[in-house]
Amino acid sequence: MENLKENQGTSPKETDILDARLERRAFLQYAGAGAAVMALVAAGCKKDRSPSMSFGATLDFKDDIGVLNYAYALEQLEAAFYIQVATNPPSSFTTAQKNYFQDVQFHEIAHREFFKKVLGTSAIGSLDVDFSSINFSDGASVLAAAKTFEDLGVAAYNGAGVRLKTDAYLVVAGQIVSVEARHAAWVRDQISNGSFADLSSLTSLGANVSGGLDAALTPDKVLAAASKYIKTKINVINL
Amino acid sequence: MNILSILDEIEKVDGEIYERINPRRKAMQDFFHIGKKISLAAMPLALGSLFNKAYGQATPTAVNEVLNFALTLEYLEYHFYNHALVAAPGLIPAGAPTAAITTIRDHEKAHVDLLKGALGSAARTPLEYANFDFTAGGTFSTVYSDYVTFLKVATAFEDTGVRAYKGQAPVLKGNAVLTTALQIHSVEARHASHLRQMLAANGATGLKPWISLGAGGVSNDTGIAAVDPVYARENTTLQAGVEIMGINGTAVTKAAAAESFDEFLTKAEVVTIANLFLKTGFKL
Numbered sequence: 120m121e122n123l124k125e126n127q128g129t130s131p132k133e134t135d136i137l138d139a140r141l142e143r144r145a146f147l148q149y150a151g152a153g154a155a156v157m158a159l160v161a162a163g164c165k166k167d168r169s170p171s172m173s174f175g176a177t178l179d180f181k182d183d184i185g186v187l188n189y190a191y192a193l194e195q196l197e198a199a200f201y202i203q204v205a206t207n208p209p210s211s212f213t214t215a216q217k218n219y220f221q222d223v224q225f226h227e228i229a230h231r232e233f234f235k236k237v238l239g240t241s242a243i244g245s246l247d248v249d250f251s252s253i254n255f256s257d258g259a260s261v262l263a264a265a266k267t268f269e270d271l272g273v274a275a276y277n278g279a280g281v282r283l284k285t286d287a288y289l290v291v292a293g294q295i296v297s298v299e300a301r302h303a304a305w306v307r308d309q310i311s312n313g314s315f316a317d318l319s320s321l322t323s324l325g326a327n328v329s330g331g332l333d334a335a336l337t338p339d340k341v342l343a344a345a346s347k348y349i350k351t352k353i354n355v356i357n358l
Numbered sequence: 359m360n361i362l363s364i365l366d367e368i369e370k371v372d373g374e375i376y377e378r379i380n381p382r383r384k385a386m387q388d389f390f391h392i393g394k395k396i397s398l399a400a401m402p403l404a405l406g407s408l409f410n411k412a413y414g415q416a417t418p419t420a421v422n423e424v425l426n427f428a429l430t431l432e433y434l435e436y437h438f439y440n441h442a443l444v445a446a447p448g449l450i451p452a453g454a455p456t457a458a459i460t461t462i463r464d465h466e467k468a469h470v471d472l473l474k475g476a477l478g479s480a481a482r483t484p485l486e487y488a489n490f491d492f493t494a495g496g497t498f499s500t501v502y503s504d505y506v507t508f509l510k511v512a513t514a515f516e517d518t519g520v521r522a523y524k525g526q527a528p529v530l531k532g533n534a535v536l537t538t539a540l541q542i543h544s545v546e547a548r549h550a551s552h553l554r555q556m557l558a559a560n561g562a563t564g565l566k567p568w569i570s571l572g573a574g575g576v577s578n579d580t581g582i583a584a585v586d587p588v589y590a591r592e593n594t595t596l597q598a599g600v601e602i603m604g605i606n607g608t609a610v611t612k613a614a615a616a617e618s619f620d621e622f623l624t625k626a627e628v629v630t631i632a633n634l635f636l637k638t639g640f641k642l
Binding site: 230232237312 | 454457458461462464465466467468469471472520523524525527528531532533534536537538540541542543544545546547548549550551552555566567568597598600602605606608609610611614615617618619620621622
């Protein structure tokens with residue numbers, strides 16, 4: 120206590136100056152934080168007006184409608200990604216790559232619209248996507264993201280097929296998943312030729328190397344992996 | 359591979375798995391006992407024996423028929439690639455091409471072993487290389503001496519495999535075996551995609567990794583008339599009664615609509631194709 124008093128007594132001017140500086144810094148910090156809060160509030164208000172943010176999307180796996188909506192959600196995600204790539208491809212892409220990304224874009228749009236049409240009034244709304252982790256001007260970043268989407272899509276369809284109760288939907292799901300697998304193989308070969316079916320790199324998605332089996336994941340695991348790309352809250356019930 | 363998580367998955371999708379397993383609790387215990395000792399490499403075989411034990415006599419005949427049908431096609435693919443790699447020196451260029459064909463051959467072997475294991479005593483008589491005629495009665499007489507012909511036949515086989523599995527899916531509906539079949543199916547699709555790129559790099563300029571519209575809108579986009587049956591109906595744009603071309607006002611063209619969905623082949627169609635490559639006495 121004596122030392123403290125002594126210090127206070129010996130350098131009153133220094134502490135005054137220090138306090139003044141702190142106050143000024145603190146004020147600036149508060150001001151900055153206040154501005155940030157204002158921005159967040161503004162952003163929050165803006166997002167609150169978007170219907171998909173307000174209500175989210177519910178996937179009810181009690182029947183085929185839920186499974187089809189699950190596929191619809193994933194196709195929305197893929198289509199949104201490829202539309203962005205095809206519209207503004209990285210400058211490093213070759214003409215062939217640009218053309219094939221155009222193709223893939225339309226395949227995913229076709230898949231998305233197919234589910235939308237089949238589901239009719241049972242369809243979930245449009246999802247808000249978040250591609251902030253992807254650098255769309257960088258070819259490697261785009262290819263890596265495309266590989267993630269395609270391999271995950273294959274895993275999703277392979278894992279969900281057994282839930283379908285209607286023959287026609289099961290066949291259509293099979294008709295789509297093989298196209299996704301063709302995409303996955305092509306994208307992988309763009310990254311590293313020969314990696315088209317590198318099952319050892321897919322074990323975290325449920326692939327089995329010794330059985331020669333591709334990826335397969337249950338919907339909860341697929342949605343967890345896809346969540347970083349989807350802003351809309353997705354509720355899963357009856358899984 | 360986590361066998362318990364696999365059982366967990368089966369439990370989710372096959373409500374009857376307990377009924378299948380309970381009367382055979384001893385068999386399940388035996389399986390788990392073995393499971394502790396066997397290596398990862400032996401897992402598919404063990405998995406096959408698990409399914410065999412779980413489903414046992416109750417395995418529907420229709421499911422076994424599908425698995426044996428798939429096994430025949432996997433034998434065909436395996437022997438086709440294996441012969442090229444071990445008995446046709448110089449056919450496949452060294453480096454990336456040989457590596458790719460080796461990868462594919464190894465997958466087909468894994469599929470053969472997996473299906474044999476799953477079928478157990480119900481598995482069909484094994485097929486040897488000598489039971490096949492990969493020239494298809496002379497149609498592809500240079501299949502083991504001309505690399506491009508080899509790639510053409512390989513592409514046709516993979517595209518057939520993709521379509522064959524799809525066509526059988528409804529028989530396996532709701533069955534845990536369906537997931538395994540789908541996992542094989544998409545590997546075949548990956549093979550097809552790569553082989554098409556290999557063929558495109560060897561003269562078939564513009565051949566896409568996915569099956570597109572053929573010249574003038576025909577179903578076969580490879581331009582190889584001898585494989586027309588492999589691509590039957592691939593030019594369709596109608597899916598489950600929904601027209602895909604221009605769907606919901608989008609710019610989806612006829613070609614994109616055809617490409618975006620692979621079609622299935624009926625069992626009869628696949629049998630016709632497979633029989634072209636099976637010698638008399640071994641035809642389906």
